Amino acid sequence: MKIYVPLDSAAVALGADALVTAITSEAARRGVAVEVVRNGSRGMIWLEPLVEVASAAGRLGFGPMTLADVPGLFGDLTTHPKAIGLVEDHPWMRGQTRLTFARVGVVDPLSLDDYRAHGGLVGLDRAKSMTKAQIVTEVTDSGLRGRGGAGFPTGIKWRTVSEAAADQKYIVCNADEGDSATFADRMLMEGDPFTLIEGMAIAGLACGATKGYVYIRSEYPVAIRVMSQAVTIARAAGVLGAAFDMEIRVGAGAYVCGEETSLLNSLEGKRGVVRAKPPLPALQGFMGRPTVVNNVISLASVPVIMAKGAQHYRDFGLGRSRGTIPLQIAGNVKHGGLYECAFGLTLGQIVNDIGGGTASGRPVKAVQVGGPLGAWFPPSLFDTPFGYEEFAGKDGLIGHAGLTIADDTIDMLTMARFAMEFCAIESCGKCTPCRIGSTRGVETLDRLARGDSSAMPILTDLCNTMKLGSLCALGGFTPYPVMSAITHFPDDFARAKEAAE
Amino acid sequence: MLDSDAYTDRVAEILEAHRGLEGPLLPILHAIQHAFGHVPDSAIPQIAAALTLSKAEVHGVVSFYHDFRDAPAGKHVIKLCRAESCQTMGADAVAERIKKALGVDWHGTTADGRVTLEPVFCLGLCACGPAAMVDGRLVGRVDESLVAEVAK
Ligand SMILES: Cc1cc2nc3c(=O)[nH]c(=O)nc-3n(C[C@H](O)[C@H](O)[C@H](O)COP(=O)(O)O)c2cc1C
Ligand code: FES
Numbered sequence: 001m002k003i004y005v006p007l008d009s010a011a012v013a014l015g016a017d018a019l020v021t022a023i024t025s026e027a028a029r030r031g032v033a034v035e036v037v038r039n040g041s042r043g044m045i046w047l048e049p050l051v052e053v054a055s056a057a058g059r060l061g062f063g064p065m066t067l068a069d070v071p072g073l074f075g076d077l078t079t080h081p082k083a084i085g086l087v088e089d090h091p092w093m094r095g096q097t098r099l100t101f102a103r104v105g106v107v108d109p110l111s112l113d114d115y116r117a118h119g120g121l122v123g124l125d126r127a128k129s130m131t132k133a134q135i136v137t138e139v140t141d142s143g144l145r146g147r148g149g150a151g152f153p154t155g156i157k158w159r160t161v162s163e164a165a166a167d168q169k170y171i172v173c174n175a176d177e178g179d180s181a182t183f184a185d186r187m188l189m190e191g192d193p194f195t196l197i198e199g200m201a202i203a204g205l206a207c208g209a210t211k212g213y214v215y216i217r218s219e220y221p222v223a224i225r226v227m228s229q230a231v232t233i234a235r236a237a238g239v240l241g242a243a244f245d246m247e248i249r250v251g252a253g254a255y256v257c258g259e260e261t262s263l264l265n266s267l268e269g270k271r272g273v274v275r276a277k278p279p280l281p282a283l284q285g286f287m288g289r290p291t292v293v294n295n296v297i298s299l300a301s302v303p304v305i306m307a308k309g310a311q312h313y314r315d316f317g318l319g320r321s322r323g324t325i326p327l328q329i330a331g332n333v334k335h336g337g338l339y340e341c342a343f344g345l346t347l348g349q350i351v352n353d354i355g356g357g358t359a360s361g362r363p364v365k366a367v368q369v370g371g372p373l374g375a376w377f378p379p380s381l382f383d384t385p386f387g388y389e390e391f392a393g394k395d396g397l398i399g400h401a402g403l404t405i406a407d408d409t410i411d412m413l414t415m416a417r418f419a420m421e422f423c424a425i426e427s428c429g430k431c432t433p434c435r436i437g438s439t440r441g442v443e444t445l446d447r448l449a450r451g452d453s454s455a456m457p458i459l460t461d462l463c464n465t466m467k468l469g470s471l472c473a474l475g476g477f478t479p480y481p482v483m484s485a486i487t488h489f490p491d492d493f494a495r496a497k498e499a500a501e
Numbered sequence: 502m503l504d505s506d507a508y509t510d511r512v513a514e515i516l517e518a519h520r521g522l523e524g525p526l527l528p529i530l531h532a533i534q535h536a537f538g539h540v541p542d543s544a545i546p547q548i549a550a551a552l553t554l555s556k557a558e559v560h561g562v563v564s565f566y567h568d569f570r571d572a573p574a575g576k577h578v579i580k581l582c583r584a585e586s587c588q589t590m591g592a593d594a595v596a597e598r599i600k601k602a603l604g605v606d607w608h609g610t611t612a613d614g615r616v617t618l619e620p621v622f623c624l625g626l627c628a629c630g631p632a633a634m635v636d637g638r639l640v641g642r643v644d645e646s647l648v649a650e651v652a653k
Contacts, residue, residue, distance in 0.1 A: 013626050013641035045628035180584035183625040218531075218568055219624050221637055247522075250531055252566035255622060269526025269552075271565040287523060329628065331589035336628030359590070368585055372622075402627070406589040415585070422584075422622065 001027070001034045002054035003073070007109070008041035008190050009222045010183070014064065016049040022070040023051075030074055040191015042105035043338035044092050052087055053077060061087040092335065095354070097316060099308075099324045100301045101184075101340045104191035110229055112237050115194045121239070123306030127202045132162050135206035139302060141310035143322025147184075148174055148258075148295030149370070149399045149473070151388045154302075157292060160282040161207040164290035169209035171200050171244075172267065172286055172293045175216040175223070176251055176258035179371025181330040181402030185296035187338055188326075189216070189223040192300075193230035197239065197246070199299035202306055203292055204244035212246035213286070214296075215263055218253055255372075255426040259472045260293040262428055273428045274472045295400070297326060318344035321387035329355045331368075331404035348382030351405055362407040366489065368415075370399025372422050373477035375484035376412065395484065397477070412489035417445040419481040423474060434475025437466045441482065448493055456493070459486075505543065511536055512544045516551045526552060526562055530569055539570040575610040575617035577651045580634040581643070583620045586627035590642075595631050596620075598645040616651055 005011070005020050020036055027034040042050060047063035053073060062069065062082040072080045084090060098104075107114040115121070127135050140155025161169055173196065177185040189196060200212045216224050228248045234240045249267060251257050257266045261275035264286050285291025301323065305313045314322040321343035327350055329336050334356035351357070351367055358364055366376045375396035377384065384394050391398045406415075420441030427434045441462055447455035463479035470476040486493055515532045519525040529548060533540050540563050549559045563569045581596050603611050603618055610617040626632035629641035635651060 009624070009639050010626055010629050010641060013624075013632065013639035014629055048629065177625065178623060180623045181586045181627045182623075183627060186625040219621060219634070222639075249527065251568075252527060252531070253568035253621075254566050266527065268524040269562065271561055273565075331586040331627065331630070333628070372585060402586075404586045404589060404627070410589060415588075418585070418588070426622070 001032055002037065003034055004037045004039045004052035004054075004059065006041045006049065006105070006191075007038035007222060007226070008048070009186060009220070010045050011041055011048040011050070012222065014048045015066070018067060019049055019051060019065055019070065022067050023073065026070050026074060032074060037108050039107065040104040040109055041187055041338075042087060042093065043101070043187065043340075044090070044335070045337035046335050047084065050084075050087075058086045058088055061085065061090065092337075092339070092354070096340050097324050097342055098340050099304045099313065099316075100195070100297060101188065101192070101326055101338065102304065103195065104187060107192060109191050109193055109226055110233060112194065112233055112239070115192075119307060120194055120303070121198060123303035124198050124201055124239075126306050127205050132206050132208060135202065135306070136162050138310050139206070139305060141314065142305040143310075143314040143317070143320075144298065144301055144305060145321070145388065146295055147297035147301070147325070147400060149373075149397070151398075154294060154298050157282055157294070158203065158206050160280070161209070161290045161292050164283055166290050168211065168287075168289050169207055170286045170289060170291040171203045171207065171209045171212040171246075171299075172264065172291055173200055173212065173214040173296055173299055174258060174260060174263055174293055175214050175220075175227075175296050176255075176263060177217060177220070177296070177400070178255040178258045179373075179400050179402050181368070181404040182328050182371060182400045183330075184326040184328050184338055184401065186220050186223050188296055188300050189220075190226050193227050194234065194239075195300045195303055196227070196296055197230060197234050199302040200246060201239065201244045202302050203294070203299060207290075207292055209290075209292065210242075210244055212244065213249050213267055214246065215249050215251060215257070215267055217251040217257075224248060224250055254428075255422075256428045256472075256474055259474065262472075263293065264291065271428070273430045274474075276471060297400075316342035318342070318385055318387045319389055321389070325386065325398075325401050327354075327386070328400075328402040329405070330402060332358045332360055332407050333405040334359050343387045344385050346382060347377060347384045347386065348379070350386065350403065351382065355403075355405060358405060358407040360407045360409075362409065364405060365408040365410055366406050366412065366415075366485075368404040368406070368481060369402070370397045370480075371402050372419060373397075373473055373480055374399050374402075375480045376415065376488060377484070378488040381488075395487075396480065412485040412492040413445065413449055416482045416485040417442060417449070419478050420445060423478040427474060431469070431471040431475060433466045433469040434471070434478075437462055437470075437475060438478060441466075441478070445482075451499060456486075508537075508541065508543060509547065512547050516548065526554075526559070527566075530563060530566075534569060538573045542571060576615050577636055578617045578619060579647065579651060580619045580621040580624075582622070582624050582626070582630060582632040584623040584627070586623075587630035587632055590630040592631035595644055599648055602645055602648040616648075
């Protein structure tokens with residue numbers, strides 16, 4: 001019997017490890033031989049821990065599993081109370097276009113044979129037969145834009161590094177994923193680490209870089225473990241080596257280290273303070289050398305682009321947002337998890353049709369898109385299609401494609417205050433608008449909360465100063481959640497005033 | 502408790518093990534914290550000398566990052582997520598109840614030295630919040646029963 005129990009952090013946080021122990025001892029008790037595979041998560045977090053049993057027809061899913069449900073796995077599976085049928089046939093899975101996440105949840109993350117059997121290394125093999133310029137062109141033609149937040153075209157960044165002359169160049173993967181509502185990087189690294197390794201190796205070929213680093217936040221112990229093991233395996237198998245090798249580095253709990261120049265300082269062993277640009281990291285990055293800094297999902301999307309061709313990838317999407325995007329649906333939501341699809345679904349489709357509305361069953365009041373620096377959207381903007389320009393057009397951003405769904409018990413003044421407080425806690429301190437503005441922002445929102453409406457123009461002015469005067473998007477974008485809360489939910493700011501009067 | 506020679510020897514070993522890395526300071530600090538539970542002040546001159554940095558530079562790095570502590574934590578460390586997705590699932594209320602049960606505020610350690618409570622901003626468990634990390638172990642959909650579990 002072959003049983004899959006995810007090693008994914010979310011599955012583990014909901015009890016997957018204890019299930020493995022229970023399954024092995026139940027099997028021993030019954031004298032049944034079982035092979036337990038620790039796979040990644042399929043992304044249906046509300047069904048985690050989702051256990052799968054291999055059958056002639058395909059993989060049967062059971063979730064959310066509890067210890068009491070374990071003995072039933074050895075009986076009649078069709079009547080198991082947690083049976084969801086064939087996992088591949090689940091509507092949530094069928095609706096997706098899984099390009100980057102094709103193997104996540106399917107394969108054994110640490111089996112290179114499994115990786116090859118599911119199309120792994122085809123992209124790298126193809127890249128090896130191409131010139132640097134050809135690889136860069138392929139990535140540019142795919143339309144892939146950075147998935148870390150800023151949406152900068154990946155191929156153009158690579159070209160700059162590729163054409164720069166230097167004795168040493170670097171590929172740095174940004175796995176700092178600090179935004180609330182985001183876990184795509186984590187799921188990819190835990191569920192299919194070789195895809196990231198392959199993507200970085202291709203980037204190395206394209207840019208003439210022989211060394212790579214993955215900077216993973218310390219809050220991700222499972223991802224750190226799986227990636228480290230995968231690098232060792234890839235090195236032993238010769239996938240990594242003289243032509244391109246890489247190291248895993250661990251962050252130390254600073255949100256701002258997700259900003260690329262701060263990340264580079266941190267990698268160099270310095271305080272994670274943001275650097276002024278220029279010089280661009282592409283020309284003077286890690287150790288002052290030309291460096292590609294890319295998000296996990298940007299790099300992990302390259303193998304499929306190289307394997308299936310730029311055209312295949314760019315045929316998906318909307319406007320200037322090409323390909324697929326792994327939506328991370330989180331917060332107060334019935335069906336939360338990771339859903340990869342072409343750009344272009346509307347926000348309402350994502351929240352209501354895919355997410356199924358709130359977990360509490362109460363009405364959706366607001367959705368924050370793009371993490372702590374993203375705007376809050378009211379249901380009246382649910383017709384906004386998911387794309388970079390489309391969200392920018394509504395004074396928002398898609399960021400790393402995380403969505404926090406909130407029901408009508410949320411107070412938007414509280415959330416605006418939190419945005420300022422978070423900025424104050426995480427500011428690197430280099431620029432004044434962010435360092436001091438965020439603290440003044442908290443105080444000003446406290447005045448509003450006390451019913452002092454004369455604080456409103458000051459807050460608006462402060463937000464403008466932070467927007468225009470900050471060195472990076474931490475101070476620069478914190479006004480998004482604040483101003484969107486004020487614009488779309490004025491009642492929550494007026495209520496405080498009424499209460500005071 | 503290690504005596505000061507043992508400290509010095511252990512730090513020296515860690516420094517030796519990280520020779521040849523590009524930008525070795527963060528890996529070194531993580532290893533030191535792993536070994537001692539915190540980054541002792543006494544290690545700073547030794548690290549500085551090995552990396553040809555000033556003591557102020559090393560101190561500046563240690564103090565920049567939330568992860569590094571200059572004093573040992575309690576026996577158990579509870580990190581509770583305070584970020585937006587977890588807030589929508591009631592993380593604030595859970596945090597208040599846990600603070601009350603422990604009798605500490607954020608960053609505080611209980612009087613008996615058993616539990617340290619810390620905020621964390623996202624553990625990547627945003628679709629199964631409120632989330633926590635207890636002594637490095639991840640927990641989803643937490644409530645205040647976490648305290649009783651840790652006290653066991
Ligand atoms: C405060 C702040 C935090 C950021 N955090 C991340 C992060 O966690 N992961 C990430 O990939 N990009 C993050 N970014 C964006 C990076 O600066 C950079 O744009 C990105 O790593 C480039 O990779 P990409 O082009 O593949 O998206 C952050 C930016 C800012 C200003
Ligand atoms: S917001 Fe709490 S785990 Fe992500």
